Amino acid sequence: MGRYIDDILQPGEKVLYSTNAHWIFYLPAIAAWIVAIFLFFLSRQTTTEGIVLLCLSASAVVAIVALYWTAKAWFHRWTTETDVPLDHRDRRHQHARRPQDRLHQAAHV
Numbered sequence: 001m002g003r004y005i006d007d008i009l010q011p012g013e014k015v016l017y018s019t020n021a022h023w024i025f026y027l028p029a030i031a032a033w034i035v036a037i038f039l040f041f042l043s044r045q046t047t048t049e050g051i052v053l054l055c056l057s058a059s060a061v062v063a064i065v066a067l068y069w070t071a072k073a074w075f076h077r078w079t080t081e082t083d084v085p086l087d088h089r090d091r092r093h094q095h096a097r098r099p100q101d102r103l104h105q106a107a108h109v
Contacts, residue, residue, distance in 0.1 A: 003018075003081060003083075004081060005018065005081065005083040005085070009085060013085045013086065014085070014086055015083055015084070015085060015086070016084045016085065016086035017083070017084040018081070018082070018084075019081075019082050019083075020077050020078075020080055020081060021076055021077045021080040021082075023077075025073040025076050025077060026070070026073045026074075028069050028073075029066050029069035029070040032062055032063075032065050032066030032069055033063070033066045033070075035062050035066075036059050036060075036062040036063040036066055037059075039055050039056075039058050039059035039062060040055070040056070040059040042055045043055030043056045043059065
């Protein structure tokens with residue numbers, strides 16, 4: 001199975017730019033994994049059974065949430081595709097070299 005953009009390109013068009021979602025979608029999951037690991041190591045630093053059980057339980061709950069957020073972010077990145085097609089007949093998509101050229105190009109569109 002190919003990319004969606006490859007299926008919908010018209011004759012004479014090509015892909016100018018293609019990307020997927022930014023890795024920042026993983027930030028909540030990364031933060032949750034850090035908290036889960038911190039709680040796990042905190043449980044190993046104490047000898048009071050109640051605190052050990054509380055830290056281990058909280059670590060497990062946060063790890064499950066982190067796993068969900070990781071899977072959710074991965075699926076979002078896997079299923080999101082952003083493409084900019086370039087039609088050879090359409091000159092508005094061409095990149096200008098200098099800011100002055102961009103202003104001149106935008107004025108004549």
